[in-house]
Amino acid sequence: MNLFWSIMLATLAKDIRLEWRSKDALNAMLFFSLLVVVIFVFSFDPLAEESRHIVGGLVWVAFLFAAVVALNQTWARELRNQVLDAYRVSPAPATALFVAKVLGNFLFVSVLEALMTPLFVIFYNLHVLGPAWQLIPVALLGTWALVVNGTFFAAMSLRTRSRELMLPLLLFPVSIPAVLGMVAATTSILTGENPAHFYIVLLLTYDVVFTTACIGLFDTVLQAE
């Protein structure tokens, strides 16, 4: 267990260091999300009341698309110079690599969300009518749902010829229940019309099920040729 944590933390620290030096994923995600916000604002120009009903969908779709950029970068880094082979021939457990990658992506996407959320609030003139604190568990559980599946499917599509196209093709259908939960929960909280508890429990269940499945299957994916 000790070895697992030390390898996981070393891998996470390495990924954060590499991202800090290159800023590949963060820059791409930020510019992409910014473009989505601006394009939607000019396309719809909604009133405050309308915004509360549509912005849940816009926010999560923007984050989902932006996250795909970071998820592709995660493994692209390991493919350069075939560094992943050095991990595969080592005694390090596959799950330590997977958990580190998920935590790293979670951190990067959370930073993106923290930077972009104020922009959504300003551009869409948002005022939360429901219990605003519930947006925190929705954001945490929703982001986890995106990155845990995204990290897994990005690893699966690693050896395919058009992996950047393959990731959304694999990830988006599997993410539909989570995205529906995130959007419905966010809209419920913003409008204050319905309680969001059901959707939060749905997201929590989704996260537990998919995290367990991804961790269980990752060794097979890593060792596949």
Add this chain to the structure above:
Amino acid sequence: MNLQPPVVKVENVVKQFGRFAALRGVTAEFEGGRFHVILGDNGAGKTTLLRALAGLAHPTRGAVSILGKTPHEACRDLGYMAHPSLLYDEMSGIENLRYFASLYDIPGDDRCREVIRAVGLDPELARPVGKYSQGMRQRMSLARAILHDPKILLLDEPFSNVDVHSAREMVALLAGMRDAGKTIFVVTHQAALLEGAADEFLWMENGQIVDRTRDLSTHSTYPEPA
């Protein structure tokens, strides 16, 4: 008479990529503490055989045994150096080795510095590996492969793009490791560099080992025509 049990056994290994068979029933046994050089033309199956020994290529048929175990079980005893560097370009040499040391549960920086010095580089070099010359990158890659002091070293083209002087230094280092009891496999096109240092030359053709010689010059196709 040799009574040493083989440390590496390859039994009827076939490796297919789709319809293409990169290895076609390779069977061989290798003694420990020896320096084996694998030679052959491009596409002969040298790298695939090395990857099968490392556990990176799973045989379609047949089995590989390293010290009586599967390559995966024997991973602590295997050091693997590929044609690409297997290093992160954005990190310095010591940062790379520190990370790989953590995968083998090697604490502290002492061992990392020791192997960097052993391959003739400076552990204090802060430059990222991406800015190293090709020769320096190859040396650092070798340092990564020997970091955990493996019993068996698998090296794929370790001397490519390395100047002759540096290559000879690397050969001397490998010969010293062999003398210390390590088993070394080198895939190379630069066989002449290893004459005098290697114990055995294996010749591969069309996914099979076609000849094993102790002396480079005894093989019928060596030296190859210019």
